[in-house]
Amino acid sequence: MGCTVIRNAVVFTVDNNNTLHPNGVIVLRNDRIEAVGSAESIVLPADVTHTIDCQGQMAVIPGLIDVHSHSSLLRGVTENLQLLEWLPRYQLEHRALTEEDAYYAAILCYLEALKAGTTCVMDMYRYLYRCAEAAAVLGLRVNLVPYVADQPGKDFFETPETNLKLIQTHHESQNGRVRVWFGLEHLFYCTPAAFAKARDCANHYGVRIHTHSSEQREEVEAVIQHFGKRPIELFSDYGILGPDTAIAHCVWLNADEIKLLADTGTSVAHCPTSNAKLAGGIAPILEMQQAGIIVGLGTDGPISNNSLDLFEAMKMASLLQKVSRYDAAALPAIDALRMATIEGAKLLGLDHEIGSLEPGKKADLVLLDLWQPNLMPIVWEDGDTNILWNLVYAAKGSNVHTVFVDGEMVIQAGRSTRVEESIILESIQRQTLALLKRRQAFKSTLVPVVSQ
Known part of the structure; x- marks a missing residue:
């Protein structure tokens, strides 16, 4: 990979001070960032092998981090349903799923993510050894989370045993780009033994735990009726809360649950677009952040979101907080950008490696073409600029020009450098057509999430 210099760029470092370099330079050496700063402060190395001159028309940001996604070959096929109606239909895919389906689902989703500036994805899916292959083909950084479910009748998901095997065979593989977590589908799908296994594996192998909760009000009410406690209290009883655990959604939390997450250091993966689309509600993100909870940003995958564009998710996250509080200043652009970068890295336990543009960190970064109608005009006034606001409220994945992961240019001029996309x-x-045909045979198996 050698030494690459990116110059004449508007660089948003997303470091602790949110440092901005209007005429910035970044030096990449092999898989690391060697230097970041203003053109005046950086001495260019003598052994530069590649130079990208942005001519003041490109912004550089850290690679975006999707902290909760589900790969899928399906999009736009299960619509106009709320969560508890939607889930049984979603499960038809898993009843019919083969490992070849999983591979192509991962290829599809990882390619879409990379082209939209996402360099790291937390993927909760099945046959994840095939998803690891897909990540290797495209050059994406992934955190793989098997869909573990061991309740009777849920044998079309993964098991604690297959999750353990994936940890043993793939954790920290592909030069560290692949990490494996212990994944728990849901309280209604997993026995107490699965939760105990998750904690044991996390402690023994140094891996993390991921699950879903409190996505819809009716779901929380069903948990209370069935178990006699609220979801986060149950997680505490099961021993899975802690700094190595991330919980997706968390839309319907009360004050005690927010405190419990904060006190244990448990993180939250916020999926604003999916929560809106499935009519789940608006998560109390500001209350969580004020309590000290790390909150990253997720798409939830194409089958519930229809899009893997984290620029869209940043905008949605910000707007939902504003409109729910009638406060136009709630969750400003810089906070949304941090959620999609450094806060996501913290949730993954990778903030020492990714999430900001700083010397010594991995060279995961994105170049956006500002010279496009939706991002023009560019305005500077007293050292401040409209670019940040436009990146969050106007940019789209299609504005992404170049993407580096681990120092390798995996997207150039909006196209993969690794595969022939067509x-x-x-x-x-x-x-996909083969999967849909197989899926038809399982339509008679539709059962509610919660048995009456």
Whole structure:
């Protein structure tokens, strides 16, 4: 990979001081950032092998981090349903799923994510050894979380045993780009033994734990009726809360649950677009952040969101907090950007490696073309600029020009450098039609999430 210099760029470092370099330079050496600063402060190395001159028309940001996603070949096929109605139909995919489906689902989703500036994804899915192969093909950084469910009738998901095997075979593989977590599908899908296994594995192997909770009001009410306690209290009883645990959604939390998450150091993966689309509600993000909870940003995958564009998710996260409080200043642009970068890195336990543009960190970064109608005009006034606001409220994944992961340019001029996209998409289309045909046979198996 050698030494690459990016110059004449507007650089948003997202460091502790949110440092901005209007005429910035970044030096990449192999898989690391060697230097970041203003053009006046950086002495260019003598052994530069590649130079990208942004000519003042590109912004550079850290690679975006999607902290909760589910790969899928399906999009726009299960619509106009709330969560508890939607879930049984979503499960038809898993009843019919093969490992070849999982591979092409990962290829599809990882390619979409990379082209939209996401360099790291937390993927909760199945047959994740095939998803690891897909990540290797495209050059994406992934955190793989098997869908573990061991309640009777849920044998079409992963098991604690397959999760353990994936940890043993793939954790910290591909030069550290692949991490494996212990994944728990839901309180209604997992026995207390699965929660105990998750904690044991996390402690023994140094891996993390991920699950869903409190996505819809009716779901929380069903948990209370069935178990006699609120979800976060149950997680505490089961021993999975802690700094190595991240819980997706957390829309319907009360003050005691927020305090319990904060006191234990448990993180939250916020999925604003999916929560809005499934009519789940608006999560109390500001209350969580004020309590000291790390909150990252997730898409939740194409089947519930229809988009893996974290620029869209940043905008949605900010707007939902504003409109729910009638406060136009709630969750400003810089906070949304931090959620999609450094806060996501903290949730993953990778903030020492990714999430900001600082010397010594991994060279995961994104170049956006500002010279486009939706991001123009560019305005500077007294050292301040409208660019940040436009990155959060106007940018789209299609504005992404170049993406580096581990110092390698994996997207150039909006296209993958690793695969021929047209050929890949043809294979994905064939695989999807085959999956839909197989899925038809399982439509008679629809059962509610909570048995009456």
